[in-house]
Amino acid sequence: MSWKPVLESAGLDAWIVRMFASIDERNVSWLSALARRCEEAFGDALVDLVPSYTTLLVVFDPLNVSPSQARAIICETLAGLEPEETAHEGEVHELPTWYDISVGPELQRVAEGAGMAVSEVVEAHSQRTYKVFALGFAPGFAFMGLVDPRLECARLDTPRKRVPAGSVALAGLQTAAYPTETPGGWNLLGRTSARLFDREREGFSLLRVGDRVRFVPVSREVFEREGGNTTPLEPIT
Amino acid sequence: MTQHNSLEADIRVLRAGPLALLQDSGRFGVRHLGVTQGGPADIYSWAWANHLTGNPWGTANLEVTFGGLKLIAVRDLEIAITGADLGATIEHKPVALWQRTRWKAGDTLTFAAPVSGLRAYLAVCGGFAAEPVLGSVACVTREELGGFEGNGAKLATGDELSVNRSGPGQQLANAPTEAPKNALPDFSQPAVLDLLPGAQIASFTGRSLFDAFNTWWQVDDRADRMGVRLIGPRLNCKINTLISEGISLGSIQVPPDGQPIVLLNDRQTIGGYPRLGALSPLSASRLAQCLPREPVRLIARGSDAVLKEHRRFRAVFHSESV
Structure with missing residues (x-):
């Protein structure tokens, strides 16, 4: 990845993880991997994940985790992230x-x-x-x-x-x-x-x-x- | 036909009015499929209506927009009406809002027109009975999901509504009978809305950022459960459009015409306009009570203070449910 992911506040209960600058078919395997790791890391505190072309919106329960805690969790999941292998690609x-x-x-x-x-x-x-x-x-x-x-x-x-x-x-x-x-x-x-x-x-x-x-x-x-x-x-x- | 039709009718709709929708807390875990959140536009008033009737968090109640709705009770019911003052009466006598009321069999309950606020919430002890679709009964007409029929239909004249007889919520003994005075919102006062800055805020011009937070914005008549357009000075952003991305509740997007749109519960799940940030959930609720031409003001807030207020609001409803 030549682009460094950026986290942007999307309100009291969400962060946007901006992973890429432009549309590319290869983005998907990175975004899927990040989504999977967020599911594990947030557990019950996760409300929704909305992947799109270059971003992942992470929606969490603010009664469970604060925005700054959520940010820390996402940063941890980004560290050492590897794209999902082609074998695991979608149907x-x-x-x-x-x-x-x-x-x-x-x-x-x-x-x-x-x-x-x-x-x-x-x-x-x-x-x-x-x-x-x-x-x-x-x-x-x-x-x-x-x-x-x-x-x-x-x-x-x-x-x-x-x-x-x-x-x-x-x-x-x-x-x-x-x-x-x-x-x-x-x-x-x-x-x-x-x-x-x-x-x-x-x-x-x-x-x-x-x-x-x-x-x-x-x-x-x-x-x-x-x-x-x-x-x-x-x-x- | 959905299952509730085989249940007995507890309420009959004599006149549907412009828009009355069944709403639980919303549809979650399916937004990645393009399915919107739904749920009450004013979650604050919705939550209090449930609380006053002993219903746990998440119970479905009725969101009545603008008024015009006329219902008749088939059996005696314990109800609470919160949110907007839509001139509700039972047999021509005004109903006290934000408190529990007995609605007797054979009596008509009528919502007239807005006195202050736009959306009232009618909760019934036990909660309304309907089959969930994609995990929720939240009624989203555009997506044809939820509601009493499961197909996103708003209430129609002649509908028969059922109430759960033995819901987990029928714990009236523990429920307050009225909301404390300091819990009542005053919708006649101009709305001041908390904005958590974010996203593309740095790409707006200095002049536009000054205008955003120093203007009495006017609520446009293009306002619904998807979003509310605000009219005021033109906001200029160095970015015109973005690659579409997920958008959260309360997000304020600014299309090229420079007039902000606050996105509410039935918004599309992804969008591509630059954003100033997002309103707090309680401020999004407050905005949902504004009528066209009412003034609103945006103030920038940090998430710590807003989180504290949000958790204080939610704590009221969770003390007895765990």
Whole structure:
């Protein structure tokens, strides 16, 4: 690590551990290792851990430990920290995805921006294995990257009021799939039949920070058979 | 249909009003999945409502925002209403706030409109009965989690609510019947909010830091359980946006328009705007009682003094529960 971790106060019950200056797939193994060691070190005094691209938010119970005690605990866990080995890296998930203009209206926009055919966009997007950098925005919403730089595409000027659940999307160099219907401004490329957030499932969210994800192109028939919703997208109003 | 529907109705909702939500202390241990904290926007008043009805810390009670709610009791209930004065009446007689009250079967309990404060808490001896979702009944409409139905729905006219008959909380003998005078907040006074400086505070200009702590900020009408926007002088930060990171309760973020937003219980779990720091939990609660256009002031405090106050607040509710 060429960057020295910095602790910043995040209030009476939290510290932000700033581990890195920029986004990198290799950050995750360090952040996961730190999260694991914080779990052990804080025990019952730990309330929540929120890993993101370059940081870990450590939320503790201030009735149990004071902010300065928590700071000391975190500093101890940072000393001699080693990244988790690749063998312990997150699961690989394959998300069956129906790439189609009717459910992915921005395929055209991304293709034009890249100077590519729509089929080439689909190939470029589905070829890579992505890393989950962070979960947020909505339960189970995973920010993944990095996509082929040729596909880089800014968010929509006007976000959609409703993006259907399962929508596979692109913004900047990141990609994601919407677990539930929410508003959203990302470019839609298609739709997955995978259930990304399920309150009945052990662990609730299909994807976790550090997991790896591949979007696997499937036909409309397979998508429908897997329970995918083929309702075309409404135009932006 | 969730389990509570098979239970007997103890309370019927005659008119739901704009926003009434079931809240326990919040949803914890799942924030890394993008699931927000939820829980009472004013944890101070919420805790006192439980305490006065003999309910242990964490028991679910009802957060009534703005008023408009009308309920009828099916059986005799022991209740307490704390927090905002929303002009609550039982059969047209004012209900004394911050103390225990008998609510008789067949009587209607009505919340009118804010007299002072914004959110009232209605606790019932035994606590409201609902099935937890992801470990909590805290109702978060945006995430469709929690509440009486488990799907994040706010109270609706015609709903029937159940109360636990034999909760661990029914220890009325040990519970105080009213809050001491010095425990009552005065929401008619302008709010002075404790800010623990942190995060990107050093990246704001000197002028902006002076303005941040020497301005009577005005609460905007863009205010809800996710966050409260403050209107005042434009705060300038050398950083425009950050790589998104976890954000804690009470964090004050400043987007490029320079108008701060204080993030409350239903905030998104990560965000990318620079922050001045975070309000103390009790100050976040105080802010949640402010109506649009009310003035608030920020003061910078060290964590030692704030921690002492926080622990004193919590000690009231834990002496009898261990």
